[in-house]
Amino acid sequence: xxxxxxxxxxxxxxxxxxxxxxxxxxxxxxxxxxxxxxxxxxxxxxxxxxxxxxxxxxxxxxxxxxxxxxxxxxxxxxxxxxxxxxxxxxxxxxxxxxxxxxxxxxxxxxxxxxxxxxxxxxxxxxxxxxxxxxxxxxxxxxxxxxxxxxxxxxxxxxxxxxxxxxxxxxxxxxxxxxxxxxxxxxxxxxxxxxxxxxxxxxxxxxxxxxxxxxxxxxxxxxxxxxxxxxxxxxxxxxxxxxxxxxxxxxxxxxxxxxxxxxxxxxxxx
Amino acid sequence: xxxxxxxxxxxxxxxxxxxxxxxxxxxxxxxxxxxxxxxxxxxxxxxxxxxxxxxxxxxxxxxxxxxxxxxxxxxxxxxxxxxxxxxxxxxxxxxxxxxxxxxxxxxxxxxxxxxxxxxxxxxxxxxxxxxxxxxxxxxxxxxxxxxxxxxxxxxxxxxxxxxxxxxxxxxxxxxxxxxxxxxxxxxxxxxxxxxxxxxxxxxxxxxxxxxxxxxxxxxxxxxxxxxxxxxxxxxxxxxxxxxxxx
Numbered sequence: 001x002x003x004x005x006x007x008x009x010x011x012x013x014x015x016x017x018x019x020x021x022x023x024x025x026x027x028x029x030x031x032x033x034x035x036x037x038x039x040x041x042x043x044x045x046x047x048x049x050x051x052x053x054x055x056x057x058x059x060x061x062x063x064x065x066x067x068x069x070x071x072x073x074x075x076x077x078x079x080x081x082x083x084x085x086x087x088x089x090x091x092x093x094x095x096x097x098x099x100x101x102x103x104x105x106x107x108x109x110x111x112x113x114x115x116x117x118x119x120x121x122x123x124x125x126x127x128x129x130x131x132x133x134x135x136x137x138x139x140x141x142x143x144x145x146x147x148x149x150x151x152x153x154x155x156x157x158x159x160x161x162x163x164x165x166x167x168x169x170x171x172x173x174x175x176x177x178x179x180x181x182x183x184x185x186x187x188x189x190x191x192x193x194x195x196x197x198x199x200x201x202x203x204x205x206x207x208x209x210x211x212x213x214x215x216x217x218x219x220x221x222x223x224x225x226x227x228x229x230x231x232x233x234x235x236x237x238x239x240x241x242x243x244x245x246x247x248x249x250x251x252x253x254x255x256x257x258x259x260x261x262x263x264x265x266x267x268x269x
Numbered sequence: 270x271x272x273x274x275x276x277x278x279x280x281x282x283x284x285x286x287x288x289x290x291x292x293x294x295x296x297x298x299x300x301x302x303x304x305x306x307x308x309x310x311x312x313x314x315x316x317x318x319x320x321x322x323x324x325x326x327x328x329x330x331x332x333x334x335x336x337x338x339x340x341x342x343x344x345x346x347x348x349x350x351x352x353x354x355x356x357x358x359x360x361x362x363x364x365x366x367x368x369x370x371x372x373x374x375x376x377x378x379x380x381x382x383x384x385x386x387x388x389x390x391x392x393x394x395x396x397x398x399x400x401x402x403x404x405x406x407x408x409x410x411x412x413x414x415x416x417x418x419x420x421x422x423x424x425x426x427x428x429x430x431x432x433x434x435x436x437x438x439x440x441x442x443x444x445x446x447x448x449x450x451x452x453x454x455x456x457x458x459x460x461x462x463x464x465x466x467x468x469x470x471x472x473x474x475x476x477x478x479x480x481x482x483x484x485x486x487x488x489x490x491x492x493x494x495x496x497x498x499x500x501x502x503x504x505x506x507x508x509x510x511x512x513x514x515x
Binding site: 215224239 | 329331332335380399401404405406407426427428429430431435438439442443444445
């Protein structure tokens with residue numbers, strides 16, 4: 001019964017060149033991971049990963065990456081909708097501004113955040129004088145830095161989905177008397193759900209891995225601003241085994257979430 | 270592991286820059302606190318040796334040590350402490366003898382005008398101020414903690430910065446009220462910070478050792494650069510930047 005399939009594959013299998021190039025592409029991702037696995041101190045892993053520094057960093061990373069994803073969803077989805085559906089003057093510029101953090105080195109983003117929202121920053125100084133709120137060196141600073149670098153992933157994904165959506169469904173709903181809000185809630189958002197979930201996952205993953213903007217804007221203090229990537233960086237200077245154990249932990253967390261989410265909810269088209 | 274990745278990248282960049290064959294490059298890995306003074310020493314050395322191109326790789330001493338251990342090409346290592354160069358020496362990575370070429374002291378850096386009125390090491394205990402140190406393991410962080418211990422102060426830092434330059438940036442921007450840095454960092458006007466002296470009884474002297482490396486791609490160039498750092502010309506540049514010269 002299987003024979004026809006086997007024969008068919010034998011005849012029209014993927015071209016060797018493509019397979020070889022794809023293998024090289026995969027190696028770019030796999031080789032560094034292999035290096036990490038080779039260096040991992042497997043015996044002491046449990047002890048290394050149960051220290052106060054590590055537990056604080058895990059907690060802070062989860063809190064800040066989830067908070068950044070929630071903020072991105074609340075303000076990023078409306079932004080994506082405006083960019084996709086309203087033809088306002090300067091839309092190309094706004095789109096460019098939103099995507100800027102994707103290409104900007106995160107450390108530049110962190111410095112910009114510091115100069116704008118720091119205690120002596122253009123916006124931060126009046127904020128500090130009115131409320132006493134200091135964003136740098138606080139967990140809010142970590143969340144803000146993570147939001148800055150991760151929200152573009154959500155906006156770009158959702159805007160793309162809105163643009164490629166067949167608008168006749170929305171038109172039909174509207175012609176049957178649905179208000180604009182109802183169309184958005186009952187038709188548009190369900191239709192773009194796979195892209196919305198994909199955008200949220202990408203934004204969360206980016207927030208979890210955020211380093212440069214965080215250390216520049218929020219500093220590095222255990223329990224307050226030291227997320228997993230910062231803990232890895234600091235540990236590399238003094239405690240290599242902990243740094244490698246932490247790196248491995250980040251790989252496991254990220255890979256688990258990405259694989260599980262993809263197989264359950266996030267199916268392109 | 271990121272050190273290894275970085276050094277692999279660095280190797281790629283450096284080899285791409287090299288015309289090959291008669292390469293006369295000297296790769297100098299220097300501690301972050303040497304950024305300004307080594308840039309000037311590089312200029313003076315290249316003026317005296319027009320055929321040689323010095324390439325500075327500046328980072329925290331521990332990061333540089335990691336890079337060298339991981340096989341990054343380097344001819345000369347100038348560390349901000351003896352610990353990191355000793356580790357390399359024990360690994361058999363050092364070629365020549367280790368020579369201390371400069372010393373440095375600690376000073377409290379504050380934003381211009383000292384808005385928080387910081388007067389000494391005791392202010393690092395105050396929780397109403399935003400104060401920063403270099404992270405433990407980074408030379409300036411270890412020295413600062415030694416000085417605080419000598420003064421009997423238990424610090425309450427709001428951030429542990431990965432290197433002295435990152436700490437200075439945040440002080441100069443006024444985001445931190447104080448931080449402990451090197452005297453030379455306060456001397457460099459470009460850093461835009463004011464200094465508060467630390468009494469000699471609590472101060473710590475940092476020693477800067479230099480050495481050539483066993484895997485040096487350009488041993489003659491390496492030896493010439495180290496000789497220049499130790500020469501009267503090199504010493505006078507170091508002294509101008511506020512370093513002590515032994």
